[in-house]
Amino acid sequence: MTTQQxxxxxxxxxxxxxxxxxxxxxxxxxxxxxxxxxxxxxxxxDQAHSILxxxxxxxxxxxxxxxxxxxxxIIQIAQSGDATGKAHLELLQRTGHIIHxxxxxxxxxxxxxxxxxxxxxxxxxxxxxxxxxxxxxHDQGVLxxxxxxxxxxxxxxxxxxxxxxxxxxxxAATRLLFxxxxxxxxxxxxxxxxxxxxxxxxxxxxxxxxxxxxxxxSELTGTNLAAVRNSVAAAxxxxxxxxxxxxxxxxxxxxxxxxxxxxLSAQA
Amino acid sequence: xxxxEGDSFHTHEQAVALIATFYKASYRKLLGLVRKRFxxxxxxxxxxxxxxxxxxxxxESADDPxxxxxxxxxxxxxxxxxxxxxxxxxxxxxxxxxxxxxATDPQDGxxxxxxxxxxxxxxxxxxxxxxxxxxxxxxxxxxxxxVAAHLDTLRSRQAVNAILQTLLERGRRGGGxxxxxxxxxLDIFAxxxxxxxxxxxxxTELTDDQLHxxxxxxxxxxxxxxxxMGGYSDPESGNQSAAAAELGVSRQAVSKSLKAVAAxxxxxxxxxxVLAPPGNLLNPSAIHAHLxxxxxxxQQPDGAAHHAVLTAAAxxxxxxxxxxxxxxxxxxxxxxxxxxxEQVEAVHAAETHVAxxxxxxxxxxxxxxxxxxxxxxxxxxx
Numbered sequence: 001m002t003t004q005q006x007x008x009x010x011x012x013x014x015x016x017x018x019x020x021x022x023x024x025x026x027x028x029x030x031x032x033x034x035x036x037x038x039x040x041x042x043x044x045x046d047q048a049h050s051i052l053x054x055x056x057x058x059x060x061x062x063x064x065x066x067x068x069x070x071x072x073x074i075i076q077i078a079q080s081g082d083a084t085g086k087a088h089l090e091l092l093q094r095t096g097h098i099i100h101x102x103x104x105x106x107x108x109x110x111x112x113x114x115x116x117x118x119x120x121x122x123x124x125x126x127x128x129x130x131x132x133x134x135x136x137x138h139d140q141g142v143l144x145x146x147x148x149x150x151x152x153x154x155x156x157x158x159x160x161x162x163x164x165x166x167x168x169x170x171x172a173a174t175r176l177l178f179x180x181x182x183x184x185x186x187x188x189x190x191x192x193x194x195x196x197x198x199x200x201x202x203x204x205x206x207x208x209x210x211x212x213x214x215x216x217x218s219e220l221t222g223t224n225l226a227a228v229r230n231s232v233a234a235a236x237x238x239x240x241x242x243x244x245x246x247x248x249x250x251x252x253x254x255x256x257x258x259x260x261x262x263x264l265s266a267q268a
Numbered sequence: 269x270x271x272x273e274g275d276s277f278h279t280h281e282q283a284v285a286l287i288a289t290f291y292k293a294s295y296r297k298l299l300g301l302v303r304k305r306f307x308x309x310x311x312x313x314x315x316x317x318x319x320x321x322x323x324x325x326x327x328e329s330a331d332d333p334x335x336x337x338x339x340x341x342x343x344x345x346x347x348x349x350x351x352x353x354x355x356x357x358x359x360x361x362x363x364x365x366x367x368x369x370x371a372t373d374p375q376d377g378x379x380x381x382x383x384x385x386x387x388x389x390x391x392x393x394x395x396x397x398x399x400x401x402x403x404x405x406x407x408x409x410x411x412x413x414x415v416a417a418h419l420d421t422l423r424s425r426q427a428v429n430a431i432l433q434t435l436l437e438r439g440r441r442g443g444g445x446x447x448x449x450x451x452x453x454l455d456i457f458a459x460x461x462x463x464x465x466x467x468x469x470x471x472t473e474l475t476d477d478q479l480h481x482x483x484x485x486x487x488x489x490x491x492x493x494x495x496x497m498g499g500y501s502d503p504e505s506g507n508q509s510a511a512a513a514e515l516g517v518s519r520q521a522v523s524k525s526l527k528a529v530a531a532x533x534x535x536x537x538x539x540x541x542v543l544a545p546p547g548n549l550l551n552p553s554a555i556h557a558h559l560x561x562x563x564x565x566x567q568q569p570d571g572a573a574h575h576a577v578l579t580a581a582a583x584x585x586x587x588x589x590x591x592x593x594x595x596x597x598x599x600x601x602x603x604x605x606x607x608x609x610e611q612v613e614a615v616h617a618a619e620t621h622v623a624x625x626x627x628x629x630x631x632x633x634x635x636x637x638x639x640x641x642x643x644x645x646x647x648x649x650x
Contacts, residue, residue, distance in 0.1 A: 016461070016529075016530060016533070017461065018424060018425070019457070020458050020461030023458045024458055027451070029432075029437070032295070033292045034288070037284060041284070044553065046437035068320060
């Protein structure tokens with residue numbers, strides 16, 4: 001604390017000495033411990049852009065998030081739609097936790113061909129181990145979405161990955177959740193999920209992201225929990241049953257139970 | 269055990285921030301401890317892993333102020349942190365209990381790393397993955413007064429860190445008329461203190477040899493930052509030769525940087541600390557908000573005069589036992605600005621104006637008036 005001294009143009013000497021000591025090591029806000037705190041609870045916009053601009057820091061964050069998945073707080077911020085949210089979205093994308101689903105299949109078929117779907121395939125198996133296939137049955141007005149992950153273990157647990165849609169100048173919103181179950185014989189390393197629902201422009205657009213870091217079904221909260229009902233309703237039969245088992249594994253009164261029951265009795 | 273009830277810093281956010289501040293201050297020692305005693309382990313990974321475990325504990329107690337206070341006390345105690353890191357490392361290398369005293373005496377490790385006060389009996393520590401859950405007796409050698417003083421020190425450090433982060437961010441966003449500092453100014457400032465701390469306010473009194481050493485110091489900091497950024501170079505910043513030329517430190521640059529950093533810190537402490545709610549200086553976002561209001565004064569018809577008055581008054585902020593941290597009236601005497609009373613009233617009016625803009629009900633005003641004062645001796649963090 002300062003003592004009674006006349007003011008000097010160079011300011012409080014003790015304060016300045018403390019500042020010099022604090023600034024001696026890392027740039028304030030970008031210390032490895034600052035990054036751990038921010039990676040868990042949220043970055044300032046400036047922190048996020050500094051990391052995006054610096055391969056060394058981005059690599060550090062990637063490694064951290066590989067060991068400790070982004071928290072619900074980070075996801076919520078990323079969905080906020082403001083400048084900070086967009087910066088978080090980009091961090092998640094650059095570290096491989098969000099996949100931008102947008103590419104058009106080379107083999108897309110004419111929408112007018114009766115009975116044959118237009119197929120949109122996003123193969124990110126190399127970098128993220130995830131493949132997303134959207135089959136659009138224009139004549140029936142329905143859309144099948146299948147997601148396969150080679151990196152997520154679904155044995156004895158109920159991992160969920162989320163599909164987010166992002167409108168122009170709108171925050172990202174969780175549109176659909178996919179509860180993964182192990183694939184059958186022949187593809188032992190992959191877990192996958194399938195859903196069928198009515199065609200929705202938001203789900204066939206290029207503003208679509210997959211948040212492919214698994215969240216345990218019992219730990220869904222906020223907008224993710226709110227998406228459970230529609231996701232259960234849209235899930236194909238085997239995955240409806242998986243949702244039921246996930247709900248039964250939670251204690252009485254758990255919010256997942258109500259959401260799943262509501263989804264099981266609803267039409268997609 | 270210290271009673272943290274009634275203390276305004278036992279929220280989850282503040283517990284995280286204070287523990288992080290302690291951890292940053294101890295970071296190099298913690299790395300050194302692992303590097304010296306556990307060479308097969310990646311020091312940064314182990315130190316980070318312990319910190320993540322600490323955060324997980326704090327998160328679990330987010331809604332329990334009492335538990336947060338206990339956790340905070342525990343995780344800012346050097347002995348506890350150092351011993352926990354040692355046993356986390358022991359777990360990682362897979363050594364059994366019989367080997368503890370032979371191969372890796374925790375006391376030795378801590379001493380080598382600077383943790384001389386590590387007075388922990390290994391038998392009291394659960395090392396089977398639940399090390400951080402344990403609360404063995406005898407780990408709190410500090411008295412309550414010492415713990416409180418330790419917390420004050422950490423809060424000061426945290427406030428400085430938050431101020432610097434904020435001022436640098438404002439500089440990166442274009443600076444201009446916003447209160448800010450640049451990384452180059454901070455480089456020069458830090459190098460100046462490291463090489464030859466100024467004894468005079470006139471930095472141009474540096475000798476040629478001191479100036480040369482300072483140039484080397486600034487250059488070293490800039491290179492280290494460049495490495496930290498992964499060799500990234502902003503194309504807008506020009507080529508390397510231009511950057512090198514920019515790093516040349518003249519006496520004028522030293523003087524200018526020192527004054528710029530000091531002025532930014534002084535006004536930030538005043539606006540975002542003295543005239544703000546308690547704890548405001550611990551939060552970069554809150555500091556941003558208060559500085560924005562202050563900077564915008566200049567564009568307002570009646571604000572420019574207030575801005576000038578506050579800028580002039582900021583260096584007169586002092587902390588005393590009786591009156592806390594506020595502008596010291598006696599230090600405002602300035603023949604160029606007429607009678608002292610009028611100047612004091614001008615300062616009070618400007619303080620009231622900016623407090624209204626920032627929504628601060630109880631600023632530490634120069635008059636310590638009844639309207640503004642809830643706690644006369646409220647001292648801010650720095």
